[in-house]
Each structure stands twice: as structure tokens, then as C-alpha cells.
Amino acid sequence: MMKNYFKSVIPETTLRRMVYYTRCLNSFKNEGVKLIQSEDIAKKCGVKSSVVRKDLSYFGEFGVRGKGYDVESLLSTINGITNTFGKMNAALIGVGKLGSAIIKHSTENFNVKIIAAFDKDKKKINKEIGETKVYSVKDIENIIKKYKIKIAIIAIPPSDVQEIVDILVKAGIKAILSLALIPLNVPDDVEVSFVDVLSEVEFLFYKLSLRRNI
Amino acid sequence: MMKNYFKSVIPETTLRRMVYYTRCLNSFKNEGVKLIQSEDIAKKCGVKSSVVRKDLSYFGEFGVRGKGYDVESLLSTINGITNTFGKMNAALIGVGKLGSAIIKHSTENFNVKIIAAFDKDKKKINKEIGETKVYSVKDIENIIKKYKIKIAIIAIPPSDVQEIVDILVKAGIKAILSLALIPLNVPDDVEVSFVDVLSEVEFLFYKLSLRRNI
DNA sequence: TATACTATGTGCTTGTGATAACAAGAGCAA
């Protein structure tokens, strides 16, 4: 039976794994593999095959029972979910060491493309890092609106973050990835996500410490 | 009633929030706040006060009913959980742009200290970034054993990751934070965690896309 | 000392994600 394209609510954990699956599928594709089974994806990603099937089933029925999934078509179906079918365009604020590392990383890998970067340092403005042009932070609103960018990565000192966040929200940004683990004030319709290496290391310390003390 | 120090099993989500609480408490401390309530922490961290209280209760009873928590003593109690009471020492593999950004970040902020870095590029070996000395990857086992380092951050190209992971495990590393979202082979007693900016951005794309399509 | 007040700590309910077990569908062969 054909079902409506998306089930009611899709768990965040599933969405996170979808990113992982995409990586795996691309890897299979590059190896020339045409057909795979849920078990193959599961092994490669370190999850259970039932999880893979369940995750995929949230979006529709893509497999053939008794056979498996067609790598190519599964990939393009997943790409279709984000409606991008190409690069996912994002902006980056803060072209310091971390910021430029991310730009470099995005040129080498995967699906995300940083199409505009911003900094307040005049020495950096108007230069290019790879294909990414660096603008003044004063131009954030203009450029973001011009290119209809919806996602921004923030790689600036914590003290400046909220000020920039306000500008981004005003410019129409709908999701912010902050590289500093500090609370952000945003409207309800703006997604916020944190990535912080040192926080994660601290978390690992907690985990290790508790292992012995239980 | 005094209870045994740690309750049976502590949820991962709680441990993650503990890191966040630490940040908030330090922030309160710097502002000169002596006494706080669960509601204060909750607001600052964007969670419910009952969650804060429950999280803390996993480790013991630190508050005074009718008053709240003493900032200073709560902080040192939490620090005590990791048995470090000072810096948390970690190693870093790969002194590229990303790696050196992390080292710089760790000198400026928070609790984690990178006490040894490793690279295979001879130009980088024996130099120092801040207070962190850069060693040859050939010395990983020696140095890690010498300083009894238990946690390592990996910031190298995906193709080299597994090779380094094997060396780290052999050297006694018990937790690995990988900056590339690729599966790692490790023994069961080694914790593995991933932090990948671009994966997180992709995840946000999924989230935004689905918002409209439900 | 008694009483009112305040914020903690904690059972208990509720909701959500993970897991396993199973039913259903597709291909193939006789």
C-alpha cells in the first residue's frame, strides 16, 4: 500500500542517522555497489538492521522485499527529502581558525556548501577562502536575504554570539549551529543546535569517571 | 538521609547536561552569585527546573530545602565527580587547521587541557602551540602512557583514522572523540563519540525540510 | 516554640525511542 510521503512525526534520532546513512550509501555507490540490504547499512553504520528499516520506513517504502534497496535510487530519494538535490547552502560567521577550517572541510567533503562567510576583521573582508567569499558582518542581512540562506554556522567568541544571532534571525535564518555551548535567545521557529568539541570531551570524562564509581 | 554517592545508572542525557550546568555555574560564580535555585539554572540552560533537580539528585543531595544551592560548593562537588578537580587532560591527533583551532580554544576556555598533540608532518613536530607540544605520531604510545592520558581527540583525514585508533587503543586510551563521522573499530571498553559540524548542518537541513512537509 | 513559607528531592505517570518478532510481499523454480 502506498502511504502518504511522511509519517506524522519523525524522531530526531532518526534524522541524525539519516545523515550517517547517506555517508554509507555514498561510500557503497563509490565502490560500485548497486544493491544493498538493511543489514549491510546496519553493519557499516554500527546500528541494528531493524533500526535502519524502521528509520527508512518513516519516509516511505523504498526497498523490494526479498531483494533489498537500490543504492542509487535510495540515495536520490533521501536527497529529495531535503528538497536540495544538490549542495546544501549555509552561511558562516567568524573566519578564525575554526571557521576557516570548516570552510576548507566543506570544500573537500560531503554535501554542505558554505556560500558566504562573514567577519569583522577588515583584513579578512573581501578575500576568498576556496570558493567562499568573506563579507563584512555589516552585510549579513543583505547577503543572507539575497541568497535566501536558511542555515548559519556561528564560530565567534561567546561574548559576541547573541548580537550576531539577533541579526541572523532578522535576516531570515531558520537554523543556527553554534560552536559555543552558551544559551541563545531565538524565536520558536528557529532551530538551534550546538557543536562543541571541548564540551564533548568533558562529557567523556564524566562517562569514564562514572564507569569505575558505580 | 545520606545516600551512597552515585545512584545505579546515570542517563547519558544527564551527563551531557552536567557539562552545561558547569558552564552556567561558572558564569554565576563570575558574576559573584553565591546562592542559586534550580529555577535559575533551568532558565539559564533552557531546561525545566525539575530536570535540574533530578539530574543533581543522581549524584547526591547538594541543596538546602527552602534556600537553594551554594554555587561554589556545588561546582566543586561536580568537579569531584570526574575526580580531576583541575584540568581534564587530553591528547590531540592531527595539528591541522581544525586541530590547532581546538588547542587554541582549550587554552582560552573551560576545563579541558590538551597536554600533548601529535602530527606526522615533520615541520610541525617539536613545535609548541600555546603550552601544547607537538610530537611525532610515532611517539603516541610512549607519551600517552607516560602522561597516563585516557582521552584522545582525532582531527585527521578519514582514511588515516582507523590506523591511529588502533595505536591509541594499544596505548591505553579509553575514550576517543572523532571529528570525522566514520565508523571506528574499538574494543567494548573504549568509548567513542563523534563531533562533526557539517553532519550537524545536514541534520538541520533535514529538520527544516520536514517542518513544511508534515 | 510555633507557624508560615520556600525550594528541594522523589515517587509516579506519560510519552517516546529501541528492539525483537512476525507478517507480508516479491522473486524464482518446479
Add this chain to the structure above:
DNA sequence: TTGCTCTTGTTATCACAAGCACATAGTATA
């Protein structure tokens, strides 16, 4: 067509985390 095999898609169960709501215990005040 019938039966067999294989792997998907789904259902039912289990485990766990979130949040409420209240009993508890300490503080302040008279």
C-alpha cells in the same frame, strides 16, 4: 499455480527519560 526463500515493513513489547506534583525539610518570623 503452488510452494519456497529471502528481505522488507510493521506491530507489539520493553526500557528509559521527561515532567508533574507532592511530601519533606530547612528557614524566617513572630
